[in-house]
Amino acid sequence: MKIKPIIGIIGGQGRMGKWFVNFFRQRQFEVLISDINTKLSSVELARVCDVILISVPMEVFEEIVRKTAPFMRREAFLTDICSLKQKQVECMLQYAVCEVTGTHPLFGPAEESIKGRRVALCRGRGEKWFDWWKSLLSSEEALVFELSPQEHDFYMAWVQALNHFILVGIGKSLKEKQIDINKLRMVATPSFERQMEIVSRLVYQDPKLYSTIQMSNPYTLTVLDTFMDNLDRLFATIKMQDDQKFIDIFRQVQDYAGGLCD
Amino acid sequence: MKIKPIIGIIGGQGRMGKWFVNFFRQRQFEVLISDINTKLSSVELARVCDVILISVPMEVFEEIVRKTAPFMRREAFLTDICSLKQKQVECMLQYAVCEVTGTHPLFGPAEESIKGRRVALCRGRGEKWFDWWKSLLSSEEALVFELSPQEHDFYMAWVQALNHFILVGIGKSLKEKQIDINKLRMVATPSFERQMEIVSRLVYQDPKLYSTIQMSNPYTLTVLDTFMDNLDRLFATIKMQDDQKFIDIFRQVQDYAGGLCD
Numbered sequence: 001m002k003i004k005p006i007i008g009i010i011g012g013q014g015r016m017g018k019w020f021v022n023f024f025r026q027r028q029f030e031v032l033i034s035d036i037n038t039k040l041s042s043v044e045l046a047r048v049c050d051v052i053l054i055s056v057p058m059e060v061f062e063e064i065v066r067k068t069a070p071f072m073r074r075e076a077f078l079t080d081i082c083s084l085k086q087k088q089v090e091c092m093l094q095y096a097v098c099e100v101t102g103t104h105p106l107f108g109p110a111e112e113s114i115k116g117r118r119v120a121l122c123r124g125r126g127e128k129w130f131d132w133w134k135s136l137l138s139s140e141e142a143l144v145f146e147l148s149p150q151e152h153d154f155y156m157a158w159v160q161a162l163n164h165f166i167l168v169g170i171g172k173s174l175k176e177k178q179i180d181i182n183k184l185r186m187v188a189t190p191s192f193e194r195q196m197e198i199v200s201r202l203v204y205q206d207p208k209l210y211s212t213i214q215m216s217n218p219y220t221l222t223v224l225d226t227f228m229d230n231l232d233r234l235f236a237t238i239k240m241q242d243d244q245k246f247i248d249i250f251r252q253v254q255d256y257a258g259g260l261c262d
Numbered sequence: 263m264k265i266k267p268i269i270g271i272i273g274g275q276g277r278m279g280k281w282f283v284n285f286f287r288q289r290q291f292e293v294l295i296s297d298i299n300t301k302l303s304s305v306e307l308a309r310v311c312d313v314i315l316i317s318v319p320m321e322v323f324e325e326i327v328r329k330t331a332p333f334m335r336r337e338a339f340l341t342d343i344c345s346l347k348q349k350q351v352e353c354m355l356q357y358a359v360c361e362v363t364g365t366h367p368l369f370g371p372a373e374e375s376i377k378g379r380r381v382a383l384c385r386g387r388g389e390k391w392f393d394w395w396k397s398l399l400s401s402e403e404a405l406v407f408e409l410s411p412q413e414h415d416f417y418m419a420w421v422q423a424l425n426h427f428i429l430v431g432i433g434k435s436l437k438e439k440q441i442d443i444n445k446l447r448m449v450a451t452p453s454f455e456r457q458m459e460i461v462s463r464l465v466y467q468d469p470k471l472y473s474t475i476q477m478s479n480p481y482t483l484t485v486l487d488t489f490m491d492n493l494d495r496l497f498a499t500i501k502m503q504d505d506q507k508f509i510d511i512f513r514q515v516q517d518y519a520g521g522l523c524d
Contacts, residue, residue: 106451120449145448155446158436159454165500166428167453169493171515174420177488181521184417186407187382189368191429191460192421198453199515200522207512214500214508224497226439231431231493235486238427238476246476250469253433253461259443260462 005077005132007031008049010042010064011056015109015206016081020053023114027136046071051129053103054080058212062091069096077129079103083160083213085122085149092124099126101133102149104156110204115141122149157219162227164210167199267339267394269293270311272304272326273318277371277468278343282315285376289398308333313391315365316342320474324353331357339391341365345422345475347384347411354386361388363395364411366418372466377403384411419481424489426472429461 007024011017012033024031032049034042046052046068056064061082069078069092076098082088089102102122111117119142123130137144147155174181185196202210214220237245269286273279274295286293294311296304308314308330318326323344331354334340338360344350351364364384373379381404385392399406409417436443447458464472476482499507 106449118449118451143448147449152449155449158441158446159450162432162435163451163454163457165493165496166432166457168512168515169489169496170424170428171519172492172496172511173424173485173489175514175518176492177485179420181518184420185522187368187380187409187414187417188421189380189425191463192425194456194460195425195428196522198456200519201453202512203516203519203522205516207509207516208505210512211505211508215503215505221501223435223439224500227431227435228493228497230434230438231427231490234427234431234434235490238486239483241477243470243473243477246473247469249434250430250464250472252437253430254465254467254469256437256443257433257462257465260447260458260465 004029005050006048008045008052009033010045010052010054010068011035013038014055014057016105017055019109019111020055020081042068043071047073049076051077051079054078054082057208058082058084058088058216059208061088065091065095072096072098074098077101077126077133078124079133081105083209084156084217085120085152086218087216089122089124089149099129100124101126101130102152103133104152106159108204113140116143118143118145120152121146122152153217154219156213157217157223160213161217161220162223163198164202164213165224165227167202168210170195171199171202266291267312268310270307270314271295272307272314272316272330273297275300276317276319278367279317281371281373282317282343289402304330305333309335311338313339313341316340316344319470320344320346320350320478321470323350327353327357334358334360336360339363339388339395340386341395343367345471346418346479347382347414348480349478351384351386351411361391362386363388363392364414365395366414368421370466375402378405380405380407382414383408384414415479416481418475419479419485422475423479423482424485425460426464426475427486427489429464430472432457433461433464 007029009017009021012021013035021031021033032040032045034040034045054064072078074097078092078096078098079101080088081103083104085102092100101124104120106118119137121134121144134144269291271279271283274283275297283293283295294302294307296302296307316326331340336359340354340358340360341363342350343365345366347364347366354362363386366382368380381399383396383406396406
């Protein structure tokens with residue numbers, strides 16, 4: 001590709017949309033945006049751009065794809081940045097005839113640079129644009145990895161749904177008992193200090209996105225079920241003061257977690 | 263105190279015991295130790311030392327105190343490093359007539375230096391030795407804080423019992439589902455990456471100590487009950503796809519967690 005493709009960002013006034021507008025403009029791409037109340041409509045973007053990146057709330061994603069993808073040229077490229085990929089890639093494949101890739105940037109709009117940040121790519125259709133997109137991200141030192149939409153959503157049920165579930169549970173419990181957060185922080189172990197750091201990052205997140213991640217990932221309920229079952233059993237072990245059983249479970253976790261220390 | 267006190271460490275061959283032996287010796291204190299199979303017994307230490315620091319598993323703590331504390335001189339100083347403080351400080355007060363302080367170093371034996379690490383102190387009896395101990399730790403840049411034995415155990419039910427409960431629950435769930443831990447790490451968000459880091463630290467911990475922290479802290483069950491109730495309600499909200507309720511809870515947690523970001 002000798003001539004730089006024209007980029008169209010649908011939802012370019014949202015937080016992540018703006019982030020990608022800057023990303024492309026800083027790299028001398030021509031970028032057009034559409035959003036609520038922009039001069040250009042998403043259909044106009046679809047007609048003229050070589051690359052369309054959809055950055056809209058997941059609730060309206062299908063509608064936007066249905067409305068705009070049919071206007072894209074066959075030689076164009078459609079991608080998105082939804083936090084889920086199974087239904088989303090399928091939807092893009094259904095309405096677009098051009099090349100399609102699902103993208104999930106595993107970071108939020110607060111990150112200044114893409115360097116060292118993870119980006120998941122799910123192949124949809126075609127090789128040419130996939131390679132272009134992957135090498136653009138990689139050349140900026142993003143940690144790009146490829147997996148199927150199914151695998152993506154499966155892992156995200158652990159990485160996002162379970163993790164957020166726990167963090168919200170901790171925060172809600174502390175709030176309910178009106179624990180003095182500054183005192184608690186003062187008496188923290190290094191481990192709990194880090195846990196509080198992760199909880200505090202929730203402040204920067206979008207509640208609606210977090211709700212959608214919980215409720216729309218097809219694997220969430222299974223993962224949360226597994227976790228709740230394990231907590232129930234662990235709680236019963238503690239209540240029964242079954243020291244040996246607790247130690248046995250703890251050792252199993254140590255064996256498993258050893259794989260993280262390599 | 264012009265002449266340096268002689269330090270006796272009961273349990274001086276354990277991991278934390280050794281840590282404190284080094285701590286004192288590096289600071290030119292004379293240190294005597296007792297343990298299983300040492301030349302000196304804990305009673306002999308009690309007779310000759312100015313400061314006795316007890317560093318033994320919590321299960322045998324009371325027995326050790328009962329056996330040794332009565333031999334200490336009235337002008338001596340008794341302290342311990344148990345992870346719980348309510349029963350432990352009471353026990354030392356009961357069997358010793360000298361000054362008593364409860365100490366909880368909020369770090370493990372893997373830490374090289376005490377600098378920047380937290381140490382909880384619970385006053386038992388007397389001012390002189392308390393001040394000596396507090397200023398010794400502070401002069402080495404430990405973050406020393408004072409609270410009552412009751413407050414200590416209450417906060418530790420959150421900081422230790424709840425946190426460990428969650429970490430073990432995560433590890434056990436991942437293990438049960440045989441999740442490829444390296445793949446999972448490769449697809450982690452910054453938040454989940456930190457969560458995995460905390461889980462991995464369990465490898466260095468003592469299973470028996472962690473079991474005792476769960477089962478002997480008088481506040482554990484209440485804290486775990488609160489947490490489980492909140493998770494149950496959150497899980498029900500997700501199952502019912504009650505978007506508005508989830509968002510409402512999420513915002514409450516954001517308000518609370520905002521206090522951590524100041």
